[in-house]
Amino acid sequence: MTIKDIANAVGVTPTTVSNVINGNYHKVSQKTIDKVQKVIQESGYVPNKNARALANNSSKIIGVIFPKTTEGFMQDPFHSQILTGIEKIVGAKKYDLMIKSIDNYEEIYELMRNWSVDGFIILSLIGYQLPQLEKFKNVPAVFIDTYYEELKYINIGSEDYQGEFKAANYLLEMGHESIGFISYHIDYPSVISMRLNGFKDAVESKGLPFDYSENVLEIVGFDPIGKECENKILDFVKNKTGICISADILAIEIMELLRSKGYSIPEDISIIGFDNVYLSRLVNPKLTTINQDIIAKGKIAAENLINMIEKNNKEKPNIKIPTNLIIRDSVKKINA
Amino acid sequence: MTIKDIANAVGVTPTTVSNVINGNYHKVSQKTIDKVQKVIQESGYVPNKNARALANNSSKIIGVIFPKTTEGFMQDPFHSQILTGIEKIVGAKKYDLMIKSIDNYEEIYELMRNWSVDGFIILSLIGYQLPQLEKFKNVPAVFIDTYYEELKYINIGSEDYQGEFKAANYLLEMGHESIGFISYHIDYPSVISMRLNGFKDAVESKGLPFDYSENVLEIVGFDPIGKECENKILDFVKNKTGICISADILAIEIMELLRSKGYSIPEDISIIGFDNVYLSRLVNPKLTTINQDIIAKGKIAAENLINMIEKNNKEKPNIKIPTNLIIRDSVKKINA
DNA sequence: CTGAAAGCGCTTACAG
DNA sequence: CTGAAAGCGCTTACAG
Structure with a gap:
């Protein structure tokens, strides 16, 4: 099932089907829209995003990057919670998620070019190394917990x-x-x-x-x-x-x-x-x-990244999520 | 930088460059191989995998699927360790990793068609529902911890x-x-x-x-x-x-x-x-x-999946990783 | 051993 | 409002 099949079934051209799929309704008559949508529904058409990405030079894929450490990274509950938050937003916004552990920064660039990845969330990397990667300059990217005064990218941290x-x-x-x-x-x-x-x-x-x-x-x-x-x-x-x-x-x-x-x-x-x-x-x-609400941190990172991508937002805010004291039993009061 | 650019630089056609990149060395003279590889090195060429996937109908993407639960899934240390193991093998074998939480099984099929995903690792889904998904029948897939007697897919469990x-x-x-x-x-x-x-x-x-x-x-x-x-x-x-x-x-x-x-x-x-x-x-x-070695479980899942994909292995073994007793301090000996 | 050409499934100016 | 055509970057029979 391709756009062409749908076009044939309806009796229009792929151009028109594409316009319907992409919501360019002002270019298509309501009658045609209805017919096309009906066939799409009934046929269970699923778009080929590789083709789409190739044509658009944009994939709607978000890449999550983390360092390749000996003992595995996601094991840390912190990172798995971050990822939980990211995945929620990315899915809700109809993006797809790739994750990759890397040894060196060139691999980010590679992944970006491989799939026309639209943006990155970068966990636990050392910020001051990244700006060296000139090739990576124009890609939307969000860091998490990276303090670097010359940071050219959004950082999502905590207080x-x-x-x-x-x-x-x-x-x-x-x-x-x-x-x-x-x-x-x-x-x-x-x-x-x-x-x-x-x-x-x-x-x-x-x-x-x-x-x-x-x-x-x-x-x-x-x-x-x-x-x-x-x-x-x-x-x-x-x-x-x-x-x-x-x-x-x-x-x-x-x-x-x-x-x-x-x-x-x-x-x-x-x-x-x-x-x-x-x-x-x-x-x-x-x-x-x-x-600190770590899942929220992941969500905020993803939201900001997607905003940068879609609104072509050039701001680079430094966001900090709140922290608050949880009193339990490991501190005693000392009488003066 | 595309294959075409490389071809021009070397003075051959894209066909030849493609053959070099894909290791079809028997189709190319050593001299040409060397020249092409040299230019690839120097130019920092990065393949466009969308184009490749489109032409091949295969992406070398592995999809990891887990249920969309209210409170976030990866939070469970079990799942993040599984993912750690999966990511290691997937990366080592030069595949890419997509992860997605789903509400219903149709979404697996959709993701597969979207990107020509080559295989799936499915976490914590209820096995007996999947075989209903006829469309999904021919996709290599590996389950983790799914006990279902009619399982048509490999299951990786523990003892x-x-x-x-x-x-x-x-x-x-x-x-x-x-x-x-x-x-x-x-x-x-x-x-x-x-x-x-x-x-x-x-x-x-x-x-x-x-x-x-x-x-x-x-x-x-x-x-x-x-x-x-x-x-x-x-x-x-x-x-x-x-x-x-x-x-x-x-x-x-x-x-x-x-x-x-x-x-x-x-x-x-x-x-x-x-x-x-x-x-x-x-x-x-x-x-x-x-x-139980959960990271190993993830690794074994990924290894088996990639074997299925590459060797077109049709076996559906039921693998169980070992479990062993760790004696610490929460059990006392009772004297008879 | 090398190349010309068609095709993968989409998008997008452009013409009508 | 609709369509013909070129193009995205690859691969792959096929011919030579």
Whole structure:
């Protein structure tokens, strides 16, 4: 079943059928429109989008790009939720979705040329590398969580700074005066460095001193916990009553470590996470954390991208979705 | 940059360039091959796959299909891991990946015709509905976790029966004599009903009685825990020392419930899960469970599908990946 | 070994 | 309002 078959069945030309399919109704009489639509219905015609893309140099395909990491990327619940949000909008807007993990940026360009992909959503890549890809310049693209001052593309992020500020501030308001921030490796600028800034400013806003070597612990290769890493954490925690941890997953690992060393939470030490992942309410104690609506983030990314594509929108806003404190059981109040 | 441009640059025709690109070397002189490849390299030529698909009626696109559920599907860590495995193989074999959530089966057919998709991996759909889709008959397709006796397609599952047998058997060997099985709604046949069979047979293999109403609790709408549901669980658990739960996520929810009601695990009651999800080792106590390599499952699905496509393999094997017991801390030994 | 030509299914100026 | 024709970038019998 092709446009030509429909044209023959109705007694018109492919041009006319095409015009009906594409909604160019002002070029076709109502009578013809009706006849064509009837045959399309009855025949179960399905358009060949390869042909369409070839003729249009546009596919209505959105590409989602993520880095090819050793242990698989989608495993991270964060990314699968992002993808859930993206898929919803992309489907609703009648686009198709391709996903691809890549080793280097040239592959984005390749995918774009392969299928005349109309736009990209780029997850967790390092922003400052992309602008080098000149060939990629005119493609609509949206980044997620990419902080890069010269970013030529829309970035969809979260209120990381504000969220961590709220987290630290909550600890402080609960009477904690000696608090710390633990994170995986910190890139600058990045989601994590923003969170660290929020932490720092909250501490200083209370007139307390902030000193990197005293208040911040950056750990590497922590999955699963290595011995020297354990000791660093135990050491860091010793003189503190509350800890902000840059991600729930890490917070949960650390809670597990502390528990195994005889700490009880929050009696001995208070913990606050970030992300509000599914399991954060299932651990014991239930984790106090900062919530962000990650599915919404994926949706917003897709909506913005499709707007850029369809409205030829040239604006490059920097969007941040809100973050808010979720109080559960891992922080205790300290009486002054 | 098209094939034609390359042909002009080298001084041959598009036919020849096409033959080089497609590896039909026996049709081209080595000298020409070299010249063409050199220009392809230098020009950064990227093939237009829409044109290729149009000419070939084959796209080298694999479609991954999953149901459009209210709350988003990929959120389930199970599915995102499957997708991780699929994406790895699909990429390695130089295919492209489209993903789509659907409401009804016609959409699979539509996607297939739209892009000349070469094959599908179908997640969590209800098998017995698909064979109705006559149009879909000749498309290579692989199901995941679909039990349907008349299945006309390959199914990639796990040793669900054997896994749950091992789980129940472990409880029994640890001295538990009164044990139960808790699950969400059970379809027949399904992954869960297989697990239930394994449980039942393990119990009976020890000469112990199995009675559905006594040994099985099927719960509905358990997220988050409703009041009447709580009571059912507490009631069910009362006269038992060990519980097999059909999924880690549910096991973790139930552990949380029991803990809140004053139970201590495993002292008061032993729990064993299924899946070995990431968080199962992060809860307290660490969850004893049945492991299955879900990423491998995705890989196997993709490998089988691509084999069907490329080798025109008509076999429809029923593959089951192994399951094995992971002993952690949520089961205690009962002294006889 | 090489090339001319038709075809895949669509779109889009352009003419009438 | 309708249609004839060229074109999108490939592939593939077929002829030489």
